[in-house]
Amino acid sequence: MANNKHEHLKNLTRGIFIENPLFVMILGTCPALAVTKSLEAALGMSILFMITLIGSNVVISLLKKLIPEAIKIPCYIVIIASFVTVIKMLCEAFLPELYSTLGVFISLIVVNCIVLGRAEAFANQNTVFDSFLDAIGMSLGYGLALVIMALIREILGTGGITMGNILTFIPYFSFVPLASYKLQFFQMPAGAFLVLGLILCVIAFYQNRKHEHQVVKERLIKQEQALLAAQNENKAPNVEVK
Amino acid sequence: MQTSAAVTFILAIISGMLVDNVLLSRFYGCCSFIGVSKKVESALGMGIAVVFVIIFASLICWPIYNFILVPLEIPFMDTITYILVIASLVQFIAIVIKKYVPKLYNSLGIYLPLITTNCAVLGVVQANTDMEYSFMLSMANAIGTALGFLLVIVVFACIRNRLESANVPKCIKGTPIALITASLMSIAFLGFLGMISI
Numbered sequence: 001m002a003n004n005k006h007e008h009l010k011n012l013t014r015g016i017f018i019e020n021p022l023f024v025m026i027l028g029t030c031p032a033l034a035v036t037k038s039l040e041a042a043l044g045m046s047i048l049f050m051i052t053l054i055g056s057n058v059v060i061s062l063l064k065k066l067i068p069e070a071i072k073i074p075c076y077i078v079i080i081a082s083f084v085t086v087i088k089m090l091c092e093a094f095l096p097e098l099y100s101t102l103g104v105f106i107s108l109i110v111v112n113c114i115v116l117g118r119a120e121a122f123a124n125q126n127t128v129f130d131s132f133l134d135a136i137g138m139s140l141g142y143g144l145a146l147v148i149m150a151l152i153r154e155i156l157g158t159g160g161i162t163m164g165n166i167l168t169f170i171p172y173f174s175f176v177p178l179a180s181y182k183l184q185f186f187q188m189p190a191g192a193f194l195v196l197g198l199i200l201c202v203i204a205f206y207q208n209r210k211h212e213h214q215v216v217k218e219r220l221i222k223q224e225q226a227l228l229a230a231q232n233e234n235k236a237p238n239v240e241v242k
Numbered sequence: 243m244q245t246s247a248a249v250t251f252i253l254a255i256i257s258g259m260l261v262d263n264v265l266l267s268r269f270y271g272c273c274s275f276i277g278v279s280k281k282v283e284s285a286l287g288m289g290i291a292v293v294f295v296i297i298f299a300s301l302i303c304w305p306i307y308n309f310i311l312v313p314l315e316i317p318f319m320d321t322i323t324y325i326l327v328i329a330s331l332v333q334f335i336a337i338v339i340k341k342y343v344p345k346l347y348n349s350l351g352i353y354l355p356l357i358t359t360n361c362a363v364l365g366v367v368q369a370n371t372d373m374e375y376s377f378m379l380s381m382a383n384a385i386g387t388a389l390g391f392l393l394v395i396v397v398f399a400c401i402r403n404r405l406e407s408a409n410v411p412k413c414i415k416g417t418p419i420a421l422i423t424a425s426l427m428s429i430a431f432l433g434f435l436g437m438i439s440i
Contacts, residue, residue, distance in 0.1 A: 026417055029276060030361045034269040074329055077358075081322040089318060107321045107368045111359045113273050189267045190428035197414075197421030205413035 015137030022145035040166040042150035046143030061131035157186035258386020266428040271362030285399035289392035300384035
């Protein structure tokens with residue numbers, strides 16, 4: 001039972017750090033580059049993405065025995081597209097500002113590699129509950145990545161943070177202390193590529209360092225073992241002699 | 243009148259290709275942009291396949307939206323319809339190419355089915371609908387976008403080929419340096435910004 005719980009927890013947390021869809025697997029880059037101009041748009045996109053992924057993962061995992069192997073990809077796409085249509089209509093009705101800001105990128109959730117990838121790699125082999133947890137973890141990880149990118153781009157590009165323009169349920173506030181020092185570059189498409197590239201670079205730097213540490217550690221352990229073995233060999237004959 | 247329509251058509255193509263480039267300023271199709279651009283041949287194959295699919299998809303989807311979905315009052319079904327059209331179109335094109343141009347089919351190989359999930363195709367078709375373009379303008383948008391995709395992915399693949407042998411720090415090898423290169427290319431394409439305005 002405890003083991004089982006541990007498994008569930010692993011399904012939930014895996015998507016957030018170890019297999020972060022954007023920073024580690026480098027999937028879903030198109031919306032990540034396009035909607036991270038402002039923090040609010042990134043938050044809105046993460047919410048819409050989360051609803052879609054949870055819905056599609058749960059439904060696909062429910063139907064996994066009914067979908068024939070030969071036409072599974074079209075089936076997945078139709079399921080995902082239905083969820084996206086529902087979300088698009090809800091967004092247009094209740095958050096029209098978000099709808100006009102994200103524009104075509106709401107529809108493009110359909111062809112987001114992460115949603116189809118999770119359906120193919122996880123939801124069609126696992127139970128409904130596990131798929132649900134996986135969807136939450138993956139979308140949290142994606143949302144986290146979007147928010148990090150958007151924070152960097154908005155703070156550098158506008159000199160501060162403004163909320164409440166797009167997500168109208170948040171009270172409006174604007175904190176722009178560095179407005180006269182803003183770097184317009186980070187609001188432009190080129191800035192998006194640069195920010196993502198630099199984030200991936202930092203991640204690769206730490207991973208390389210961790211890997212090198214591990215290599216050194218393994219070498220040390222091997223040396224220690226070799227020493228111990230040598231000592232044992234020296235001892236062993238003495239024992240036999242006795 | 244006739245000439246001005248033709249001029250608009252050509253201007254729209256150039257604008258979609260250079261000024262508002264699909265990859266570098268609208269970000270459609272970045273997944274395949276990063277994934278497939280390691281070799282020039284595969285980038286060329288992917289680019290040509292995407293050109294085919296984008297042009298045919300726009301050719302089919304515009305009448306479907308305006309003559310079927312709008313009269314039936316179900317325009318909200320557009321995304322589902324488009325993705326089904328694109329998926330079957332990709333299959334259809336794969337079969338046709340396999341039958342008549344087997345050489346091209348072999349060189350395109352696995353890139354053909356991948357186009358279904360390329361955001362550039364759905365993005366262009368959806369943008370045509372959302373912006374309520376006329377038929378001519380949406381065809382111009384499709385051709386311009388497709389050619390822009392081909393141009394940038396091939397140029398980028400050539401640059402990446404050179405980068406393979408460049409001596410860059412270990413931590414920015416691979417994807418990070420590719421993204422930084424894309425950023426520089428995007429700045430270069432900013433030079434076209436003031437050229438045309440429709």
